[in-house]
Amino acid sequence: MPTNEIHPELWVDRYSDYLYNYTIVRVNDHEIAQDLISETFLAGLKSKDNFKGESTERTWLISILKRKIIDYYRKINSNKGKAEVRVTYSDGDQEGDWLEERIRDPFDKTAEDKLENEELGMAIFGCLDGLPEKQARIFRMKTIDGFDTEAICNEFDITPSNLWVIIHRARKAMADCLESNWF
Amino acid sequence: MKIKLECHEANHICDKNQYKEASFWEKVKLTFHLIYCRACREYTARNNKLTKAVKNPEVKTFSSADKNALKEKLHQELSK
Numbered sequence A: 001m002p003t004n005e006i007h008p009e010l011w012v013d014r015y016s017d018y019l020y021n022y023t024i025v026r027v028n029d030h031e032i033a034q035d036l037i038s039e040t041f042l043a044g045l046k047s048k049d050n051f052k053g054e055s056t057e058r059t060w061l062i063s064i065l066k067r068k069i070i071d072y073y074r075k076i077n078s079n080k081g082k083a084e085v086r087v088t089y090s091d092g093d094q095e096g097d098w099l100e101e102r103i104r105d106p107f108d109k110t111a112e113d114k115l116e117n118e119e120l121g122m123a124i125f126g127c128l129d130g131l132p133e134k135q136a137r138i139f140r141m142k143t144i145d146g147f148d149t150e151a152i153c154n155e156f157d158i159t160p161s162n163l164w165v166i167i168h169r170a171r172k173a174m175a176d177c178l179e180s181n182w183f
Numbered sequence B: 001m002k003i004k005l006e007c008h009e010a011n012h013i014c015d016k017n018q019y020k021e022a023s024f025w026e027k028v029k030l031t032f033h034l035i036y037c038r039a040c041r042e043y044t045a046r047n048n049k050l051t052k053a054v055k056n057p058e059v060k061t062f063s064s065a066d067k068n069a070l071k072e073k074l075h076q077e078l079s080k
Helices: A008-027 A030-046 A057-078 A080-086 A110-130 A133-144 A149-156 A160-181 B007-018 B024-036 B038-055 B064-079
Strands: none
Touching (some): A008 A057, A008 B064, A030 A057, A110 A160, A110 B038
């Protein structure tokens, strides 16, 4: 069985978006998601000697992240009692802000669409991770970060036709991968 | 000027079109090619789907500033 090694210096580039999309669906707050991810990376660093290389780095980091998210849930759960006291009816015909009135409308048609969209992010970055390093980076820069062709060519020292070939291969691989996992 | 494209040329234009970098004449040629080429129609459909998926506003990314901050933090931790 081939063992996987870990490269903490590449973590941010490789996994932060994947982990971020995983987290944001679960905690629904930008700041908190970021904190959880940086905690995850730090925890990963500390225990990197325990990494046996039986799983991929990404799986390992996700398992740490899961614990962090559970811890976060526990923390907010213990705050719940306090939160309830603060909920009050404001006067008049205004609706109050009781929790019961704030839950999602069950007939909201977009609720399911939204859930699907949130998982899409994970699918995309999961597929991107499966691409060869160079293809993945170029595809990212071009498609997600929106750099010009010229800027990317300069950075990687390639000609535009090289770039388009790489983009073509990456797009093909991404479409294949998303097709089997998503569409 | 020739109007008929080879399939690989059509795919190249289609790729460029995903980033709005294809010229008007190229788009005309591509559309013409798609009329009679089934394989390229499928490729184009998939390609458009991929672009739409990536553009989806729910697909969130870290800003590069945040990423750099995170890298810095990890780096410090590593060199301890």
